[in-house]
Each structure stands twice: as structure tokens, then as C-alpha cells.
Amino acid sequence: MVVLEKDNVFKCLCEVLSKRGDVSLAYLFGSVVEKSYSLHDVDVAILLKDKDPDEKLYALGSILAETASKLSINEDMVNLVDMERAPQSLLYNIIRYGMKIVGSEEVEHELIETLLVKYPDFKIELRTWMNLNPNPKVDSSIVESRIAELRRNVEYLRAEILTRSLSDITSSYKDQLAMERAMHRALEAIFDLCRHLISVHNLGLAESYAEYPKRLAENNLMPKDLAEDLMRFIGIRNMLVHRYLELDYSVLYNAVRHLVEEVFPKFVEWISNFMKR
Structure with missing residues (x-):
């Protein structure tokens, strides 16, 4: 050896x-x-x-x-x-x-x-440990851009997907792709924002997307129930990113509804209160 x-x-x-x-x-x-x-x-x-x-x-x-x-x-x-x-x-x-x-x-x-x-989102993280910015703060432009991206895609899902039946959506390849893409972009906006906050608060490098909300909750920066909701979306996000051949559209459709109707309002309320600290 x-x-x-x-x-x-x-x-x-x-x-x-x-x-x-x-x-x-x-x-x-x-x-x-x-x-x-x-x-x-x-x-x-x-x-x-x-x-x-x-x-x-x-x-x-x-x-x-x-x-x-x-x-x-x-x-x-x-x-x-x-x-x-x-x-x-x-x-x-x-x-x-x-x-x-x-x-x-x-x-x-x-x-x-x-x-x-x-990698603009990497700016705070790099400057923190390289001592280029010893007192990092949340970049409001990053927060605003991610919330705008999230809101844009959630509103699309609400108006163009959830107003129709699952069978109607799955009968059209174009609509399937639209649902997948909008959901993917919404989730990326959420996790990008979480990653930015982890960087700002110097919580270390998260090795997986699931660690983003988990670390925020562990450090009392995010409600535990919201973190658990976000962690449940990791599987959906991975399926969308890796383009698995077998995608259960009923599962995706239900996840879209859960995001739009329950998680999105909680997430926006949380980040709004967070920025007022």
C-alpha cells in the first residue's frame, strides 16, 4: 500500500x-x-x-x-x-x-x-474569507433580482399551469416543458438567495442544495418549517436539472401547486422580514 x-x-x-x-x-x-x-x-x-x-x-x-x-x-x-x-x-x-x-x-x-x-453571487463569499470585505452585508440587488425571478415564474405557474388540469398540460409537450422550466427557475432563485445569505453570514461552504435552508435554520436565520418545505423540493429540483427520462408529472404538478400556494407566500414574507433586521 x-x-x-x-x-x-x-x-x-x-x-x-x-x-x-x-x-x-x-x-x-x-x-x-x-x-x-x-x-x-x-x-x-x-x-x-x-x-x-x-x-x-x-x-x-x-x-x-x-x-x-x-x-x-x-x-x-x-x-x-x-x-x-x-x-x-x-x-x-x-x-x-x-x-x-x-x-x-x-x-x-x-x-x-x-x-x-x-459568479456575482460568489462575491460576498470570496471577499469574506479573503479579507477584502471584513464586514459583509446582504446585497439588496441580489435579493431583489432573485425575488423578482421567483415572482415572475410563480405568477406564470399560477396563471398558465395551475388554471388547467394535469391531463391538459401533459397532452402538450410545449406545456410540459414550460411547467418544467418555470418550476426549475423558481427553485433556482430560491436556493441562490439562500446561498447568498449563507455567504454573507459566513456559515461555510454548503456541499449540497439541501444544506442551504438547513444551515439557515440551524443558525436561527430561517424558520424550521420553511427550511423543511424547501428541502422537500430538492428531489424535484434534481429531477429537473438532470433531465431524468421518467418524470412523474403528477408529482411535479402537485409540487408546483405547493410552491405557488403555500411556500412562495411564506418565503416572501420571511425574506421581507429578514431584510428589515
Whole structure:
């Protein structure tokens, strides 16, 4: 069994990456950093300098091979993450909890600024832990935009979907898609707003959508019954996002009614009172 110790892994990666001229920024992250060792694999995040897609693919492949050779492990044990294509939550973990291997502070800050532009909702979260804004506040523009998006889609569902029978809706592919899309957008607006509040109050990185309302409730920022209502929508949201072939439209239709008639009024009342604090 190979034991990959943090100090040795970090040293080897420094030797591999510091001599390359095509790496702008690199981090060691994952279990090696968290536990100081790993029995399974090594996670490395790489930000390459400008390259065309073919050159980038070749560069990442060569980095993987050199890293595996230096550590005397199989290439399957090296997980490379292209930071240009990594999702927001993963970038957060990499930058905050990882160990920077190579790269200047200037390059690191450029990446952060890119994230701020690309992911406006991430602004508060980044600035909090990077000490760019030591006293973060709820961004009213984010709240207003998410509530407007939620209201727009709820009103569509109320007027165009719930005024008709389920059989009428499911008889039209166009109406099925409209119901799915409006419901999806309404739920995304809700969870985006919850994520923003978690960031503002520095409640840590939520690894799943279910954690958004759960953490707010645990910190007495959201009523428990509302949080439980929102958590019940996670399954619906996942079905809509992942486009499962078998979607039970009777379940979706009932969820739409529950959102429009019960959860939406409670959610709007809660956020309105929250903003008055």
C-alpha cells in the first residue's frame, strides 16, 4: 500500500511544476492536505497559461505523467483539475483550503477577480474569507433580482399551469416543458438567495442544495418549517436539472401547486422580514 504523505507530495509537485513555463497557478488539495496523507490518490488543480485546446490537453497529460512518475505511483492515482473549467464550489475549496504550489499572488488575485465577474453571487463569499470585505452585508440587488425571478415564474405557474388540469398540460409537450422550466427557475432563485445569505453570514461552504435552508435554520436565520418545505423540493429540483427520462408529472404538478400556494407566500414574507433586521 502506498502512503502519500503531504510534505513529500508537495515537495515533488514543486519540483515538477516549478520547472514548467506553462503553469500560471497550481494547488494541492483534497485528502492529502486535509489529513496530511492519502492512501488513494493525489488531487492537483492547475491553471495553465493561454493555450489552444489541443495544447492544453497535451500539457495536462504531460503534467499528470510527470507527477505520477515523480511520486512513483500509477497515473490513475493522480487527479488533475483544470481550474478554468472547475465549478464554483470546487474552486472555492481549492483556493481556500488547498496549498498553493506555484503562482504569484498577482495571478491568484486575477483568478479571484475573474470569479467575481463570472459568479456575482460568489462575491460576498470570496471577499469574506479573503479579507477584502471584513464586514459583509446582504446585497439588496441580489435579493431583489432573485425575488423578482421567483415572482415572475410563480405568477406564470399560477396563471398558465395551475388554471388547467394535469391531463391538459401533459397532452402538450410545449406545456410540459414550460411547467418544467418555470418550476426549475423558481427553485433556482430560491436556493441562490439562500446561498447568498449563507455567504454573507459566513456559515461555510454548503456541499449540497439541501444544506442551504438547513444551515439557515440551524443558525436561527430561517424558520424550521420553511427550511423543511424547501428541502422537500430538492428531489424535484434534481429531477429537473438532470433531465431524468421518467418524470412523474403528477408529482411535479402537485409540487408546483405547493410552491405557488403555500411556500412562495411564506418565503416572501420571511425574506421581507429578514431584510428589515
